[in-house]
Amino acid sequence: MTTTTATTTTRATAASAAPGFRTALAFEWTKFASLRSTRWTLLVTGVLTVVGAVFVGLSGSLQPDDTVLGGSLTLGVISLMVAGAVGALTVCGEYASGTITATLTAVPRRGRVLAAKAALLACLLYVTGLVCCTAAYLVGGAVLEDGKYARGEPLPALFGIAGLFALVGLVGLAVGTLLKHSAGAVVTVVGVLMLPSLFGPLLGDLQRWVAGATPTAALEKLTQTSDASPETVGSLGAWPSLALVAGYTLLLLGVAAWRLRRRDA
Template identity: 65%
Template sequence: MTGPTDARAGLRQALIHEWIKFRSVRSLVRPTLATAVVPVLGAVFVARTGSLRPDDTVLGAALTLSVTAQMLAAVVGALVITGEYGSGTIRTTFVATPRRGTVLAAKAVLLAGLTCTVALISCTLAYLVEDMMLDDDTYAQGDPFPALLGVALSFAVAALLGLAVGTLVRHSAGAVTAVVGVLLLPSLLGPLFGDAQRWVAGLSPTAALQKLTQTSDATAETVGSLGPWPSLLLVGAYTTALLLLAALKLRKRDA
């Protein structure tokens, strides 16, 4: 019978294994780098082209491409596990760490920590670049803190959602399609639900992100009527539930 110390040791070792695998797989490293670069490029583009609207904030303009970056984070989350199913290395992973729940937990911890850190640095840099390039007081600043922390957390939630979907689907193309659909479809299908549109539209990490960036496009009809932090909490709650379901399925299914 193993105790808490054994469980901690197992998770720590699994984390080391997951980090070694992650940094050695180009299909994971490249989109992660893109996740970091895209928000900054978006900030430079918006400032250079002067494409801000009068009611835009500097923060909202700086994070114009943050939705694209968040999608990349979700794709990385899915590929972290579907890539192993596709190559067959998942069997080796389960031999090295027989507790499948520990494997999933290690992937989740690595993804959440890495994605949140990358997003926080990238989006903060994008805001600072935008603020520096817009050298007048025409536009309101917005409230960057703690909003930028929430933005980083929304990236982590998107990555974990991708991991959950990838664990359930086990096929890269299917998982990527499904998780991108989860991110985009609520706002696209919201108008079909009449009076419930404001709730349906807010059921994705993308909606929470747009509220946190304080973009002028974040109307109740497009991203739901909940505030930014309650929206992030709601998305985090169902992502957690989906991860628990994925862990249950992972234990019961063959590799």
């Protein structure tokens, strides 16, 4: 009884003395900025989107009913995959190096650790997504033949697309927290993005519901691409699709937080 009471008291004391959220956020920024893998992967997320706009514009591969916005963000799906990889590496890198133990010792409140990681990651990916997608739209408009394609409606769509980058990164963070292995987490995120669309035709009438609930479908609707037909991505609008992705992302983060609290580092 005495030992149990002492252990409980020690844990309670450590939790009460735990650093606040701002301090935890500062810790996470220091770790993120010091990891070469996350820095370069974040850079690739932005550069790839802009390079894709130039490539598509010069290749002349757009259909007559495509828009400048949709054509410029043709490689947006690949950029989302990289954003998911950034999220996975943010936590899996710590598990691989063993620094997760030091992190959880410095900030005993594990939910706070995950919340700090999520807040930092969401902000970085949102800004990256907004800047690179806006640049891609402007570059695409400059490269594509003037007046040949409709411009599309970039606002407020670009804000939603940037939010989608942040959400997919959080999916990667949650999956990485659950699996603890970079390769498995990245493959899982790619599967979430691609498999429903690839195997959707095999599902018959269920295709619009399965494929339509994915981040890929939300991206196609927000970019107003000609491929976003109700038969393939469902009849749900762009913003409700984004809200649906946000809903199950938060649910997945909740599961990850619950699992992080219940297991050893």
